[in-house]
Amino acid sequence: MAAEQIKCLIIGSGPAGYTAAIYAARADLKPVMYTGLEPGGQLTTTTEVDNFPGYPDGIDGPSMMVQLQQQAERFGTEVRIGMVTSVDFSDKVGGIHKVTVDNNKEIEAETVIISTGATAKYLGLPSEQKLRGGGVSACAVCDGFFFKGQRVAIVGGGDTAAEEATYLANICEHVTMLVRKDYLRASKAMQHRVNSRENLTVLYNTEVDEVLGDQVVEGLRMLNNVTGEKQEIDITGLFIAIGHKPNTDIFKGQLDMDSTGYVITENKSTKTNKPGVFASGDVQDKEYRQAITAAGTGCMAALDAERYLATVETEVEA
Ligand code: NDP
Numbered sequence: 001m002a003a004e005q006i007k008c009l010i011i012g013s014g015p016a017g018y019t020a021a022i023y024a025a026r027a028d029l030k031p032v033m034y035t036g037l038e039p040g041g042q043l044t045t046t047t048e049v050d051n052f053p054g055y056p057d058g059i060d061g062p063s064m065m066v067q068l069q070q071q072a073e074r075f076g077t078e079v080r081i082g083m084v085t086s087v088d089f090s091d092k093v094g095g096i097h098k099v100t101v102d103n104n105k106e107i108e109a110e111t112v113i114i115s116t117g118a119t120a121k122y123l124g125l126p127s128e129q130k131l132r133g134g135g136v137s138a139c140a141v142c143d144g145f146f147f148k149g150q151r152v153a154i155v156g157g158g159d160t161a162a163e164e165a166t167y168l169a170n171i172c173e174h175v176t177m178l179v180r181k182d183y184l185r186a187s188k189a190m191q192h193r194v195n196s197r198e199n200l201t202v203l204y205n206t207e208v209d210e211v212l213g214d215q216v217v218e219g220l221r222m223l224n225n226v227t228g229e230k231q232e233i234d235i236t237g238l239f240i241a242i243g244h245k246p247n248t249d250i251f252k253g254q255l256d257m258d259s260t261g262y263v264i265t266e267n268k269s270t271k272t273n274k275p276g277v278f279a280s281g282d283v284q285d286k287e288y289r290q291a292i293t294a295a296g297t298g299c300m301a302a303l304d305a306e307r308y309l310a311t312v313e314t315e316v317e318a
Contacts, residue, residue: 125208137240211238244282276312
């Protein structure tokens, strides 16, 4: 079967992908989006989204993604369920990028916007998985507010855990931070912030043994990995901040990435090392990781794609 030829392919359907789609469609790039395995992205696993401007009463994550999809479709984006399984990006300006969907459909795209996001890592304990959405969360900035004035715990010793622990300490009565080693991996500045909070206790050499509670989190059984001692505390929220994995496996060998697999973009743009291929959202951002920042870079990617196509067309005409 002959490959389908399109101007703009968007891979991934979170806030970055949909915002790119809205802008690309309005610029008449006739974008086609493949949603991936988790249509709507990470926000569909959150309950209330209270920090996206324009929703004074908040909105639940899945509803917000439906609205973003409708907005993208209103301007002509074609949203398709499907998974991009391999890519062959051109090195040339004006080159055609070959993409395979679901291992059997071939697409040739003049521009590609990658917005495949990242996946938060979890510990993998059955009790943790059971209580996801019932007090276990991987995003303090998204869900911390629901635990205002309560006692919570956070797992991790990197910059994210340190930053989120201090964020939680501003809202919650008390925060217990569980660090599996005898030191924090976080930067000195972050460590200082953690150590300066009176309502934040750091427990080193400490891991989660079990999350307690049936429907919602009621407590935590912790294990000291040096002494083998177990201890229980009462908490209502458990935040997991042990890192994210960018969803970039299919781009390995094609795009420049950092040591953890985040796509590297050029300066303040969304340009990757391949002309006509752009990256937006969490797939290229390990620092901010918010729906609103992802949406912002989605907009940038569509503008970068539009400008790239205009340059290519001018060069062809000249
Ligand atoms: P990191 O990979 O830096 O840290 C992960 C932390 O989680 C480590 O302390 C690690 O422990 C711990 N961990 C991993 N797996 C487990 C597990 N199964 N059980 C218990 N603990 C575990 O991830 P971050 O998300 O913190 O940061 C990612 C990158 O983003 C870093 O480069 C960071 O500097 C950057 N960043 C910068 C920020 C800033 O500058 N404002 C803010 C946020 C992130 P161990 O040390 O034992 O491996």
